[in-house]
Each structure stands twice: as structure tokens, then as C-alpha cells.
Amino acid sequence: MGALVMSKAITIDGKSVSFIDGQTIMDAALAAGVYIPHLCHNPEFEPHGNCKLCIVSVNGRNMTACTMPAAEDMVVASDTPELDSDRQALVQMLFVEGNHICPACEASGNCQLQAAAYYLKMLSPHFMHFYPPREVDASHPDIFLDLNRCILCELCVRASREVDGKNVFGISGRGIGTHLVVNAASGRLGDTNFAVTDKAAQVCPTGAILIKRQGYKIPIGQRTFDHKKISEVQMEPAKRTEPEHE
Amino acid sequence: MNEKRKIRVATCSLAGCFGCHMSLLDIDEKLFDLLGVIEFDRTPFTDIKHCGPCDIGIVEGGVSNAENVHVLKEFRENCKVLVAIGACAITGGVPALRNNIDLWDCFQEVYLYEGGLEGNQIPNDPELPLPFDKVYPIYEVVKVDYFLPGCPPSADTIWKFLTDLIEGREPKLDYEMLHYD
Structure with missing residues (x-):
């Protein structure tokens, strides 16, 4: 042979x-x-x-x-059209289960949930909105935690545990009550050792974890997914791992 | 004579900011082309107060009070095709930011505690429509045939959508025309 x-x-x-x-x-x-x-x-x-x-x-x-x-x-x-239809329904459910008000979100245009919805040509969230009551935690000097936008992807949980070695985030509750929790007696991000340079501060696909004072530095219309599909961006692994924060 | 009947269009803004209407006007000189094939029924442009039988109804804004529901139902009953335009009509949008704030707290904050108001009182005229506890997207109240997202959708997007619809095609938006912001 x-x-x-x-x-x-x-x-x-x-x-x-x-x-x-x-x-x-x-x-x-x-x-x-x-x-x-x-x-x-x-x-x-x-x-x-x-x-x-x-x-x-x-x-x-x-x-x-x-x-x-x-x-x-x-x-x-x-x-296939069938799988894309299933995927669109999943994205629609993510939209109605949280409070995703794109015009009022700093992450708009850089948000992967939004970009996935664009990719799947979602025209409306289709389902009844839950408008769940969720908290915004602004206690940290450099980072906002807005649970209205959390989709429970657990990327921050994984990044904090696997890369930062800090275990700042965790998931608690079950079913529709599942939610992100912060590892501090007070439950507040400001009372953890979370730092803006942590990997976990860079990986949120939505606007749930936002670095303060970045806001609209890059205007709407010039952001990652305004002109590029998520499929193109996610296929450039070298670029996406570059830290966006100096 | 081969004069075709003009397509009759109604528009309104419920709990919206009229930004989508401004974007519609932003198609500029193409408005003349548009007015060659459509005519307006109830809309802020004509000031007609009630919607008659129409081919297309375009609704901006979400549903935040009882009057919004009356207007929306009038549109649904009279329009063959109902279009939800903009983030507010489709998701509740920015007005829906109040959905997790108690309505009474909202009123007190705006009319009682806010500085610069004289004779602070919460408006209670019977003419005023009853506000709802939450702002709802219009598809949670009536059936909607088409959605045109954006805050607002750009003039080009509106033009593409309307020409597709008027010329009998299924409206199709290119990637860069589909936006939620």
C-alpha cells in the first residue's frame, strides 16, 4: 500500500x-x-x-x-429553508423573551442577536412580547450590566471562568426564570473584581455587558453589521478576537 | 382612456414620533412619481379624520392608549393590506421603554415631580384617551400583512418597499435595507 x-x-x-x-x-x-x-x-x-x-x-x-x-x-x-425558518423562530423567541429595543441600545449595529436576525431576514418578532421586568446594574465604575438584553448565551460565564479565572458570572434559576447572576454577596457587579480588561467584558454578543463611556463613538450606520453579514464576520476568526478596548 | 384607478393609501402615527412619516417625505422628488399612482385617504398629509376603504394602510407607532386601538382597528377594517412601519409599530420601540415602569409612577414623575411645571396636576380631561399599562406592537392587536423595520426605515427602503407592493411584487429588502435602528 x-x-x-x-x-x-x-x-x-x-x-x-x-x-x-x-x-x-x-x-x-x-x-x-x-x-x-x-x-x-x-x-x-x-x-x-x-x-x-x-x-x-x-x-x-x-x-x-x-x-x-x-x-x-x-x-x-x-x-435549508426549513432550518433557517426554525432558526428565525429561535431568534424571534429571544427577542420577545427579553427587552431588545434596538433604537435605544448602544450595541445596535454591533449586536450579534440583531445580526443573526438580519441574516435570517427577520421582519418582526412575531410572538407576543414578554416585556419581562429586568434590572440594570450600573454599580461598576467601567461596565454596565443590562439584563434586559441578556440572552443567556453564557459566553461571559465561560470567559470569566476559563480565561479570566474569576468566576464573576453564573446562571441561576430554571426555565423562564433562568437569569444571569453576579458572584458577590450584594449581587452587584461593582462589588466583584471584574475588570474592563477581562475577556468576559469583551464577549457579550448583545448589549447586556457594555463598557462605559464608549457609547456612540462609532456612529450608527458605520458599525460591524451595518454593511457586513454576521456570516462574513464570524468567518474571520482572527479579526473577531482582537480586543476592541484599548 | 387607459387611466388606471389610483391606489388608495392611508397612513397614521400611533405611539410614534412621526419619524417614519418624515422618512416617507424624504423620498423627495419621487413623491411626484408616487402621487402618479397613489392617492391619500386618511393621513397627516391630508388631515382627513377617518379612514375610508383603502388598498394600503401604513401604521407607524405602537399601541399605548385606547384611541390608538380605535384608529388601528379602523385601519384594519378599511385597508386591504396593512403595513407596520418602523420599530415602534413592530416591537413597541422606544415608547415601550416604559413597559416596566408602573404607569402611576410615570405620571407622577412627569406631571408632579418634574421641575418647571406650574400647578402640578395629572391631566384628567375626559377628552384624553385612556393610557394602557404597556405599549404594544400593532401585530399584538390586529393582523398585520407586512413589516417594514427601521428607526426609521430610510427613504430608499420605503421607496423600494412601496414600489414592490404597488407593482404587485412581494416586497424584498436587500441586506443593507433591513435595519432595526
């Missing part, structure tokens, strides 16, 4: 995508430049699979691409 090494491969939307053992479907897709919509997944952290936006059909069964290990000969469908 020759020295030919056959790499293992899965098929995504008819395209052969090679993978190495241990990679998830999402890892393999990102490496091969195949876009699968995602929101709570960030390749820098352990996958969680909680937003379900990366739902794909694997041999006819729906699974989250970010948590499903790739296995030889998997046939994956991702870019």
Missing part, C-alpha cells in the same frame, strides 16, 4: 468537509469555510449548545453543530 492518508470527512450541504477526531461539526465547518449560523458558540470557549441556532440535520436528525462530534460519513444539511 502507498502512503496515502485518507482524511475522514463529513458532507455538509453536499460539500465534503474533512475533520480530525475530536472536532465537532461546527469546528470542521468553520475550518473548511462553511458557515453554520451560531450565536452562543465562540470557538475560543467550550461549546455549550444552548442557543440552538446552529441546529443542523445530521442523517435526518436535528442536532446542534457546536456540540455534536463529527463522525465519518455524516450527512449534514444546514442551509
Whole structure:
């Protein structure tokens, strides 16, 4: 036999995508430049699979691409009208479960929830709004925590634990009562050792964690997703990890 | 004569800021093209007070009081196609920021505690519409056929949407025309 090494491969939307053992479907897709919509997944952290936006059909069964290990000969469908319709419904539910008032949000234009909705061509939130009562915590000198906009992606939880080694954030409650909590006796961000230079201060996909005094430095209309789709931005991993805060 | 009947259009602003109407006017000289094919029924431009039978109704703003509901229902009953324009009509928008503040607290803050008011009192004239506890998007009150997001949608976006609709196409917005801010 020759020295030919056959790499293992899965098929995504008819395209052969090679993978190495241990990679998830999402890892393999990102490496091969195949876009699968995602929101709570960030390749820098352990996958969680909680937003379900990366739902794909694997041999006819729906699974989250970010948590499903790739296995030889998997046939994956991702870019289908049915899955995009499911994804849009998920995004719509995220919109009505929080208080996402884009015109009044500093993160508008840089928000991945909004960008995912643009990508999925969401024209309205469709469902009845919950308008849940949520708190704004402005106790920290450099950072706002606005729970109205939290989508429970747990990226700040993961970043604070895995990168910053601080465990500033956690998730508490169950079901619709699930909410982000702050690791201080007072429950206030100002009473933690959270710092503006922490990774957890940079990873929020929405405007739930906002660095103070940045505001509208970059005007609406010139922001990340005003002209670029989330698919393009999320496929540039080198750029997205650059810290935006000096 | 091959004169086609003009498409009759009504517009209104409920709990909105008239920004969407300003953006509609911002199509500038294309207004002449538009007025070649449409005519206005009830709208702030004509000052007609009630909506008659129309082809298209365009509603800006959310529902924050009883009068908004009456107007919205009148539009739904009279318009073949109802369009929600702007963030407020679609999500409640900026007025919905009050949705988690008690209405009585709101009134006291604005009319009793705010400085610079003389003879502080909460307005209570029977002419004034009854305010709701929350501001609602219009699709939570009536069926809506089309949504045109933006705060406001740009003049170009409105023009694209209206020409698609008037010429019988399914309205389609390019990526850069779909905005929530």
C-alpha cells in the first residue's frame, strides 16, 4: 500500500468537509469555510449548545453543530429553508423573551442577536412580547450590566471562568426564570473584581455587558453589521478576537 | 382612456414620533412619481379624520392608549393590506421603554415631580384617551400583512418597499435595507 492518508470527512450541504477526531461539526465547518449560523458558540470557549441556532440535520436528525462530534460519513444539511425558518423562530423567541429595543441600545449595529436576525431576514418578532421586568446594574465604575438584553448565551460565564479565572458570572434559576447572576454577596457587579480588561467584558454578543463611556463613538450606520453579514464576520476568526478596548 | 384607478393609501402615527412619516417625505422628488399612482385617504398629509376603504394602510407607532386601538382597528377594517412601519409599530420601540415602569409612577414623575411645571396636576380631561399599562406592537392587536423595520426605515427602503407592493411584487429588502435602528 502507498502512503496515502485518507482524511475522514463529513458532507455538509453536499460539500465534503474533512475533520480530525475530536472536532465537532461546527469546528470542521468553520475550518473548511462553511458557515453554520451560531450565536452562543465562540470557538475560543467550550461549546455549550444552548442557543440552538446552529441546529443542523445530521442523517435526518436535528442536532446542534457546536456540540455534536463529527463522525465519518455524516450527512449534514444546514442551509435549508426549513432550518433557517426554525432558526428565525429561535431568534424571534429571544427577542420577545427579553427587552431588545434596538433604537435605544448602544450595541445596535454591533449586536450579534440583531445580526443573526438580519441574516435570517427577520421582519418582526412575531410572538407576543414578554416585556419581562429586568434590572440594570450600573454599580461598576467601567461596565454596565443590562439584563434586559441578556440572552443567556453564557459566553461571559465561560470567559470569566476559563480565561479570566474569576468566576464573576453564573446562571441561576430554571426555565423562564433562568437569569444571569453576579458572584458577590450584594449581587452587584461593582462589588466583584471584574475588570474592563477581562475577556468576559469583551464577549457579550448583545448589549447586556457594555463598557462605559464608549457609547456612540462609532456612529450608527458605520458599525460591524451595518454593511457586513454576521456570516462574513464570524468567518474571520482572527479579526473577531482582537480586543476592541484599548 | 387607459387611466388606471389610483391606489388608495392611508397612513397614521400611533405611539410614534412621526419619524417614519418624515422618512416617507424624504423620498423627495419621487413623491411626484408616487402621487402618479397613489392617492391619500386618511393621513397627516391630508388631515382627513377617518379612514375610508383603502388598498394600503401604513401604521407607524405602537399601541399605548385606547384611541390608538380605535384608529388601528379602523385601519384594519378599511385597508386591504396593512403595513407596520418602523420599530415602534413592530416591537413597541422606544415608547415601550416604559413597559416596566408602573404607569402611576410615570405620571407622577412627569406631571408632579418634574421641575418647571406650574400647578402640578395629572391631566384628567375626559377628552384624553385612556393610557394602557404597556405599549404594544400593532401585530399584538390586529393582523398585520407586512413589516417594514427601521428607526426609521430610510427613504430608499420605503421607496423600494412601496414600489414592490404597488407593482404587485412581494416586497424584498436587500441586506443593507433591513435595519432595526
